[in-house]
Amino acid sequence: MADVISHDVLIIGSGLAGLRAAISAAATDKKLSIAVISKVQVMRSHSVSAEGGTAAVLYEEEGDNQESHIYDTIKGSDFLADQDVAERLVQNMPYEIYQMDHWGMPWSRRKDGRIAQRKFGGYSFPRATFAQDKVGFYLMQTLYDTCQKYDNIHFYNEWFCTSILRENSTFQGLTAIELKTGSFTIFRAPAGIICTGGAGRIYSFSTYAFSSTPDGLDMAYRAGLALKDMEFVQFHPTGILPSGILITEGARGEGGYLVNSSGERFMQKYAPGKLELAPRDVVSRSMIKEIQEGRGFKHETGVDCLKLDLTHLGAECIKEVLSGIREIGIKFSGVDIINEPIEVRPACHYMMGGIHTDVDGATEMAGLWAAGEAACNSTHGANRLGANSTSECMVWGRITGEMAAKYAHDRKANSVQEQQVLDEEKRIYDGIFGGKGDVNPYEVRKRLTDVMDAKAYVFRNEQALAEALKKARELKAVMWKHVDDRAKEYNTNFVNVMEIDSMLRTAEVVLVGAFNRRESRGAHSRTDYPYRDDANFLKHTLAYFTGDGGPRMTWHPVTFTRYAPVERTY
């Protein structure tokens, strides 16, 4: 059988959640050996792209308070957030911000030397803590550098995890492929944390890194864990054309306007109270409406869009706090935001859904936790507020790291079930590497993501979703699984094909979830059911794997501790 590597805690994914978990596990118990396994080199994780801010209540003496952060989060979620989870997030965040400061995070500062915060969509106080507009990057750097202090953290750069090994419902380890050599390896440990991030690459027009594919989610799904609330996909109002690269919400937080082709600040019509700083689902819907009603611009690629105007902020302000997006604008869109408005369009940006966990981030499998965007502990419900996601990664990274370390403390890695390893080997080497398909897998990916863009975008309806589902299933059935590259070493073709395989399954879960949820809530907006339906749908969607057929769907109750649902206006 394959080689075996043993550790005490396995962390899958080296984004913000993964690194925070690694430090917390390593610090909790210095004797444990922690492995961070990632399909990219540590610092290449998608988290480095996060731009705008990390939400936390820091200045109570200046008028902010935690209750308000909790309420904003719950209201933003269209009341689908579990309220105990939102409380946990808000209460833990100040500590995380200061801890990052102590570890060297270059937070932007106010003149008095204290940490600066900016406005962000959906909040009633400026509480997005920022470091210019490269928050995710700096957080990653700070965490990565801090990891270097610990001798008990072992990085496995560029190992692609393929499946979870388990006995009944207890975690035992993983199988993974080392990209460099192509060797198939078993990792054993009593505890594991899945931090594999979001899956936004199932859409074409997306702000995500190319590496944000759902293979981590899919791995959990295939191991029998539920995927929760997958139909809730956030579309960020300002992705630039044609690449989909993000212009941070911080740009609007600093005072940027959205304008339509008649030069009008159209958000005045849709959210007079908050204007451009309404939550993202609201802004994205308004933008699509403007476009549908013919007040959009045409980008030279022929795509409809609107413009984000930052010219009134002045060169100095832009260079000081929005330098990153200025660079992005010039380089990738050919527009210097100091002089000209930039063309934008809503782009797939965040997955509210993920692996079903409880408030501690524990999954349904003993010894296995999930944190970050891959997890769905229901902080964000039907719509996440900007800056709350990096927060979530930090808070649950820490919590799960600590819990996994405590759990692993007096446990040894069990020997794994040989049959599972053989099955997995068969699935990937006979089914995929040795597959006999003749359709180009990359073409399959393109078709799938284009369908998702067209049919499961900001507005959805029954007919479009049904068509998309049909198309996705057709693509799944097509004979496409094959790998042209026969080499063992650094075979990215092989990796791509496995990613595409997982994308097909996950896209199906998203579509079935969206199809079943016959209401409009948060980011999920159905033109055929335009209102929120608390009587029937104030509950989470769960999807279970059933083999080759579609997912088995069930519901899960929402936890309420303080606020009853009310109508959501801004």
Place this chain on the structure above:
Amino acid sequence: MAMLRESQIMKIHYITGIAALFVVAAHILMRLIMPYNLSLEYDNVIANYHNMPYVVLLESILVLIAIHGFNGLRIILLELRQSKAWEDGVTVLTIVAMMAVIAYGTRTIIVANGLGFE
């Protein structure tokens, strides 16, 4: 071998470099007080070696440039290959070469100083 920190060695390198600039300039200027060809005549040269300040000047040029130059060579060689044998070899070699050149040059100065005056 690590008697000096690298920063101390480099300070010496810079100081010897600058000092060399001055002494070499003096050395060259002294050749220019008379026509170049004349300056090379045996008697004139030997006369120089009897002029005590000039002897000091020559000796310091010798020492400064040898230190600076051979340390420079050491730097280049160290960067070329890395293994313990090579690095130790380079260190020993440059120190020995430096001392040999200084000794040989000093011998010339001493002998020339004692040479034929009427």
Place this chain on the structure above:
Amino acid sequence: MAPGDVYALCASGEDVLMEVADRNNREGIKGWLNPGRYGWERVSYWLQRLTGVGLLAYFVGHIYETSSLTQGPDAWAAMLELTQTPMGHLILLLVIGMSTYHSANGIRLIFTHGGKGLGKPGRPDYPYDAVSLNYRQKSGIWIALILAAAAMLYGASVLFGGE
């Protein structure tokens, strides 16, 4: 081998193994051959080296040359016959140029290595132009080159014009 194997090798001090694992794909001094890719500072880098080594070679040669003094006027004259030739003068000219360039650029480098004359770090604005590669540095290199040329001209007038 596990990832980080090279690191493990460095740590265990196995120099020879590390060299083998590591030399792979190093550019080596071949990289000097096309300095135009990178700019003036890169030119200064290898000119400083070449002139340094050149001067060292001349220095050693010069010590040998003068040592003939000790064997009396005849030996000295014989040595001069060898060195005071057109070829010898050309070499001397080169040495003048090299030492002028090396000294002038060397003084600039001493300041630079001490962090002087480079400007202050601060918020980089796009398009990023490194402050350390500023025109003070570039002019320093040009000045060293011009001085070297001037010194060589003067040297030529002394060496070749005197007859």
Place this chain on the structure above:
Amino acid sequence: MIDLIIEKIEKMEKKHQKKETVRSSVVLKVYRANRRARESAHYDSIEVPVERWTTVLDALLYAKAYKDSSIGIRYSCRMASCGSCGMKINGIPRLACYTKVSELEGSTITVEPLTNFPHMRDLVTDFSQFFAHHRDVQPYIQNEEADIKDKAKLSEFMQTPEDLDKFLQFSYCIKCGLCYSACPTVATDTKFPGPQALSQAYRYFIDNRDAGGKERINIVDDRHGIWRCHFAGSCSSVCPKGVDPALGIQLLRGHLLGFSKNEKKVADLQERLKKD
């Protein structure tokens, strides 16, 4: 007067940089070799369609999807913030996702793996030693207060925008390795930490929250340490993020030489300040 001339020259150079050429297709000349499989190296020429905004990474990924899926390449963020896609493009180390085809001259683009990194396959190189160098310079805050002990007493280190500016630029580094690939010392010296690691040593050295210093300084003050930088400047000229590692290295060396005094006062926790 001199300043004026210099400004003029700078402007002229910048204009020169801005040139864009729009083409409808280019030929990618891709370096191919699989080290472990002992395959010998050769170049493949692949023609791909391009548009005004196509980056070299886009072009390569198009080639990978539709022409030759076996091209080995590393990429992730496609927005110049993850540092994956460093490669030599027309002989100069650059980020593929940050280099537009329209910025390049000629209709053939040569792409090769970064030099000075052990080669793995096609455009992919091994970064283990590069990361190890980074780790060796202790790139983290050394301070008794680094880990918050009492969660009930939360406060930040005071840091003015001026304090921040001293190290901010160096913390832009995305560890892409372009500087390492360009540096002529790295090209021959396997033990030299390289511009990335050395500038990170300065980044933490000058951060006013860091109370360490001596040990980190002794690490770089080594036979193969900071002194092996000769200000070739190539690191700064290829750095895509304006880190200017050459500057960081020289400034740190200024402290080692005693040219610069370390006036850094280790920052106070905000709360202690309030009590005073």
